[in-house]
Amino acid sequence: MRSLVGDLLQLRLDAQSDGKLHKKLYNTIRHSILEGSLPPQSRLPPSRDLATELHLSRNTVLRVYEQLLAEGYIVSRTGSGTFVAQTVPDSLLSAPLSPVENAAGELSSHLSNRGQALLQRSSASPRQWGAFLPGVPDVNAFPHALFRKIQSRVSRKPQASQLSYSDAGGSQALQLALVDYLRVARSVKCSAGQILITEGIHQAIDLVSRMLCNPGDKAWIEEPAYWGIRNVLTMNGVNLEPVDVDLAGINPPDTGDGAPKLIFVTPSHQYPLGCVMSLERRQRLLALARQTGSWIVEDDYDSEFRFSGQPIPALQGLVDDAPVIYTGTFSKTLYPGLRLGYLVLPRPLMQALKTAHAELYRGGRLVDQEALALFISEGHYTAHIRRMRLLYARRRARLAGLIVAALGKEALSEFNDNAGLHLVLSLPEHCNDAVLASQANQRGILVRALSRYYSGAHPLKGLLLGFAAMEEETMESAFKVLLECIRENS
Amino acid sequence: MRSLVGDLLQLRLDAQSDGKLHKKLYNTIRHSILEGSLPPQSRLPPSRDLATELHLSRNTVLRVYEQLLAEGYIVSRTGSGTFVAQTVPDSLLSAPLSPVENAAGELSSHLSNRGQALLQRSSASPRQWGAFLPGVPDVNAFPHALFRKIQSRVSRKPQASQLSYSDAGGSQALQLALVDYLRVARSVKCSAGQILITEGIHQAIDLVSRMLCNPGDKAWIEEPAYWGIRNVLTMNGVNLEPVDVDLAGINPPDTGDGAPKLIFVTPSHQYPLGCVMSLERRQRLLALARQTGSWIVEDDYDSEFRFSGQPIPALQGLVDDAPVIYTGTFSKTLYPGLRLGYLVLPRPLMQALKTAHAELYRGGRLVDQEALALFISEGHYTAHIRRMRLLYARRRARLAGLIVAALGKEALSEFNDNAGLHLVLSLPEHCNDAVLASQANQRGILVRALSRYYSGAHPLKGLLLGFAAMEEETMESAFKVLLECIRENS
Numbered sequence: 001m002r003s004l005v006g007d008l009l010q011l012r013l014d015a016q017s018d019g020k021l022h023k024k025l026y027n028t029i030r031h032s033i034l035e036g037s038l039p040p041q042s043r044l045p046p047s048r049d050l051a052t053e054l055h056l057s058r059n060t061v062l063r064v065y066e067q068l069l070a071e072g073y074i075v076s077r078t079g080s081g082t083f084v085a086q087t088v089p090d091s092l093l094s095a096p097l098s099p100v101e102n103a104a105g106e107l108s109s110h111l112s113n114r115g116q117a118l119l120q121r122s123s124a125s126p127r128q129w130g131a132f133l134p135g136v137p138d139v140n141a142f143p144h145a146l147f148r149k150i151q152s153r154v155s156r157k158p159q160a161s162q163l164s165y166s167d168a169g170g171s172q173a174l175q176l177a178l179v180d181y182l183r184v185a186r187s188v189k190c191s192a193g194q195i196l197i198t199e200g201i202h203q204a205i206d207l208v209s210r211m212l213c214n215p216g217d218k219a220w221i222e223e224p225a226y227w228g229i230r231n232v233l234t235m236n237g238v239n240l241e242p243v244d245v246d247l248a249g250i251n252p253p254d255t256g257d258g259a260p261k262l263i264f265v266t267p268s269h270q271y272p273l274g275c276v277m278s279l280e281r282r283q284r285l286l287a288l289a290r291q292t293g294s295w296i297v298e299d300d301y302d303s304e305f306r307f308s309g310q311p312i313p314a315l316q317g318l319v320d321d322a323p324v325i326y327t328g329t330f331s332k333t334l335y336p337g338l339r340l341g342y343l344v345l346p347r348p349l350m351q352a353l354k355t356a357h358a359e360l361y362r363g364g365r366l367v368d369q370e371a372l373a374l375f376i377s378e379g380h381y382t383a384h385i386r387r388m389r390l391l392y393a394r395r396r397a398r399l400a401g402l403i404v405a406a407l408g409k410e411a412l413s414e415f416n417d418n419a420g421l422h423l424v425l426s427l428p429e430h431c432n433d434a435v436l437a438s439q440a441n442q443r444g445i446l447v448r449a450l451s452r453y454y455s456g457a458h459p460l461k462g463l464l465l466g467f468a469a470m471e472e473e474t475m476e477s478a479f480k481v482l483l484e485c486i487r488e489n490s
Numbered sequence: 491m492r493s494l495v496g497d498l499l500q501l502r503l504d505a506q507s508d509g510k511l512h513k514k515l516y517n518t519i520r521h522s523i524l525e526g527s528l529p530p531q532s533r534l535p536p537s538r539d540l541a542t543e544l545h546l547s548r549n550t551v552l553r554v555y556e557q558l559l560a561e562g563y564i565v566s567r568t569g570s571g572t573f574v575a576q577t578v579p580d581s582l583l584s585a586p587l588s589p590v591e592n593a594a595g596e597l598s599s600h601l602s603n604r605g606q607a608l609l610q611r612s613s614a615s616p617r618q619w620g621a622f623l624p625g626v627p628d629v630n631a632f633p634h635a636l637f638r639k640i641q642s643r644v645s646r647k648p649q650a651s652q653l654s655y656s657d658a659g660g661s662q663a664l665q666l667a668l669v670d671y672l673r674v675a676r677s678v679k680c681s682a683g684q685i686l687i688t689e690g691i692h693q694a695i696d697l698v699s700r701m702l703c704n705p706g707d708k709a710w711i712e713e714p715a716y717w718g719i720r721n722v723l724t725m726n727g728v729n730l731e732p733v734d735v736d737l738a739g740i741n742p743p744d745t746g747d748g749a750p751k752l753i754f755v756t757p758s759h760q761y762p763l764g765c766v767m768s769l770e771r772r773q774r775l776l777a778l779a780r781q782t783g784s785w786i787v788e789d790d791y792d793s794e795f796r797f798s799g800q801p802i803p804a805l806q807g808l809v810d811d812a813p814v815i816y817t818g819t820f821s822k823t824l825y826p827g828l829r830l831g832y833l834v835l836p837r838p839l840m841q842a843l844k845t846a847h848a849e850l851y852r853g854g855r856l857v858d859q860e861a862l863a864l865f866i867s868e869g870h871y872t873a874h875i876r877r878m879r880l881l882y883a884r885r886r887a888r889l890a891g892l893i894v895a896a897l898g899k900e901a902l903s904e905f906n907d908n909a910g911l912h913l914v915l916s917l918p919e920h921c922n923d924a925v926l927a928s929q930a931n932q933r934g935i936l937v938r939a940l941s942r943y944y945s946g947a948h949p950l951k952g953l954l955l956g957f958a959a960m961e962e963e964t965m966e967s968a969f970k971v972l973l974e975c976i977r978e979n980s
Contacts, residue, residue: 115701124848129651139653161619163629163825184497211605231849335653337854358614359721364827
């Protein structure tokens with residue numbers, strides 16, 4: 001059924017002959033507010049409903065609402081909806097277009113559709129260091145002085161070729177060091193030639209998806225999944241199909257019908273939920289990929305940090321010549337700002353993807369890579385990981401204790417495995433975790449809402465709490481503030 | 491501390507149920523070598539260390555090493571240790587199909603169309619350092635010791651936030667340093683907020699083209715142009731329209747009909763020909779862009795190196811609020827492997843493109859950026875450029891002298907301006923410069939064929955000769971080899 005407001009807006013929309021839809025809708029609502037046909041404090045329909053009523057995409061409506069919100073025409077009240085602002089400043093009634101409005105209006109005319117879509121789902125936190133920020137290790141615990149000494153050793157007499165652009169693939173010393181490390185620590189089977197050094201996982205996924213997918217090709221991603229993968233894949237025109245995750249990881253269908261080109265998984269430690277993919281699922285997934293010719297992209301972002309039981313070997317090494325593209329990063333084991341990661345490429349792809357990498361990104365930073373190779377081969381890397389594993393295990397236990405003490409056992413999501421750099425705090429289904437997270441953020445507590453990691457409907461509600469970078473003392477006081485936010489919202 | 495090799499061997503030793511210790515160890519190492527998990531040239535731990543790690547007597551380890559040595563599996567190098575032999579006969583006998591062989595047939599069925607297209611026009615040189623390689627500065631002349639000191643100062647007490655992911659835009663200190671530098675050196679008008687630090691020009695163009703162009707949108711590029719721009723734009727689905735360059739630079743049409751979304755130019759020093767865009771052309775281009783809503787992307791890659799006359803101010807600063815996206819790099823002024831560059835964004839775009847950068851690439855490396863900011867603000871950057879300008883001017887004169895002495899004045903392309911890091915040696919129209927360049931490359935002379943920089947038919951023929959990284963003595967002998975190649979081809 002169409003609402004009254006919907007009727008009004010439809011009439012006026014129809015009266016506007018041309019222009020882009022979002023611009024027309026924006027003008028219509030703004031005009032209706034200014035001339036009083038949408039009086040102060042009147043309720044606007046939920047974006048989803050209005051979209052259905054007006055036969056527009058929900059994104060169009062959301063975008064218009066956001067712009068009106070930013071300009072003060074409407075306000076949003078948690079849990080009750082969107083309303084016309086009580087007082088629309090007089091200035092708006094008489095003023096010519098403000099420069100901000102101007103910019104906002106013009107901006108969308110400049111940006112590409114893929115650009116606008118990216119900004120609408122933009123997810124990177126505006127702050128990259130602070131209480132409970134997930135995904136960040138304790139960068140202060142890194143042995144900076146030691147690493148600087150190694151860097152100095154390497155860069156004292158750098159070879160000219162180390163200072164130029166990189167050959168395809170990156171530093172051979174780092175490739176060799178990684179072969180050894182990955183074999184022992186992750187049961188990854190590869191030769192140095194299969195390793196391609198990247199700037200991190202974003203670049204790795206960008207390369208793989210552009211080189212293997214045509215626009216319109218399909219990729220499975222876990223539901224929920226890391227927002228960065230969604231951004232990169234969507235930007236490259238790849239169609240995402242979310243596949244639900246349960247306690248045993250992603251649950252692939254039994255038949256290969258409609259199999260995708262790429263299957264993105266985090267088998268060792270599902271991001272963000274935290275569960276481990278079972279052996280049965282791994283074998284089924286490998287069998288499916290072999291049968292359909294799909295490539296599995298295994299993102300092994302933080303598997304080094306497992307605090308009890310055996311380390312979980314990588315999917316890549318489970319069978320010989322697995323149809324798996326393995327990607328790892330030093331962002332979690334060392335520090336994110338280093339911006340180094342790697343791909344382990346299946347033999348049939350290795351030369352093509354290395355060449356493409358040099359063409360698209362022009363590598364370099366061979367001195368940094370040589371230093372890192374020494375850091376690994378001299379044993380400092382595994383030693384650092386061992387130290388961090390102990391430290392993070394303590395911090396995780398402390399945070400889990402705080403959560404259980406304050407909110408009961410059920411607040412610790414059953415998905416949480418004893419691993420990683422963050423915990424998921426479960427919230428009741430009716431709770432708006434996005435609003436809660438945004439309120440906490442304003443108070444300096446950089447938790448993230450679990451629902452934000454879902455593509456589709458029916459997300460689990462919760463908060464991601466990073467514990468790795470938090471000293472135990474500050475953890476307690478920060479958790480108190482978070483608790484206040486939670487209680488205000490329940 | 492246990493070595494990685496030690497870890498591997500321990501795992502495998504444990505897996506063998508019975509047999510004498512030395513036999514088990516022999517089998518384990520031999521098997522690891524044969525199946526490649528101990529690859530050729532990888533280092534084995536000293537016998538004493540391995541004995542300790544594996545809780546064996548040193549004699550057992552020594553005996554096994556001696557046997558493997560006798561059988562040719564490992565080699566011993568005095569003073570450096572024991573290594574897996576480079577060629578192990580057994581492994582060759584049992585090896586599966588070589589990856590190359592395997593790859594050839596299957597590869598195209600895996601790759602996307604855009605991926606195959608990229609590989610077909612792949613252009614990055616397989617070697618990134620050597621005689622006459624264009625586009626590379628003298629990386630040995632960079633004050634490495636000084637820069638290392640500055641880096642140490644910054645990284646002695648790094649703030650945690652400098653080690654995490656970057657905020658949108660990069661280090662503020664570097665943005666501020668660049669505002670000053672660009673104003674004075676390049677007449678660029680901007681505020682710090684307009685500057686976005688990138689990994690280099692490839693990333694800058696990738697970001698701009700994805701955010702501003704829909705697939706199928708049009709961009710003008712200069713004919714000829716840098717191959718990297720073509721690769722990135724084509725990968726992003728942008729349709730390229732080459733616009734011919736004459737001695738006054740790109741010649742834009744007089745009407746705005748069919749104007750593109752983006753116009754890529756190198757006004758200060760056309761790449762690769764070397765000419766400068768005239769003021770009349772600049773004004774026409776700016777007027778056209780204003781009229782049609784196109785954005786001009788000004789790639790100012792090496793304009794610092796101009797050896798006579800006044801420096802040529804950037805297009806960006808010619809008028810206020812120019813519709814220009816300016817991009818620069820430290821690859822030519824410092825060294826390519828540093829992988830840092832920047833965009834100066836027009837105000838309407840700056841927030842959107844910074845947000846998009848954080849979403850797509852996740853920046854970092856703030857410590858490197860802070861160090862570079864100090865390097866600039868303390869005056870070392872302009873001092874280094876001044877020194878290099880004198881050095882490159884000498885080298886350019888020497889190379890020009892060699893060319894004219896051997897091949898006459900007409901061999902120096904009329905496009906060459908007294909600037910930059912390379913010269914264009916003109917060849918007769920009938921000459922196949924690609925074949926010539928490939929023959930020279932095989933003899934270690936890394937010149938590049940001018941025709942390779944053209945999209946369309948009727949290219950000028952010639953060779954790009956980088957002179958910046960060549961000492962004058964080696965230049966002469968390398969040029970002799972090149973001359974032989976030229977004479978064999980004419």
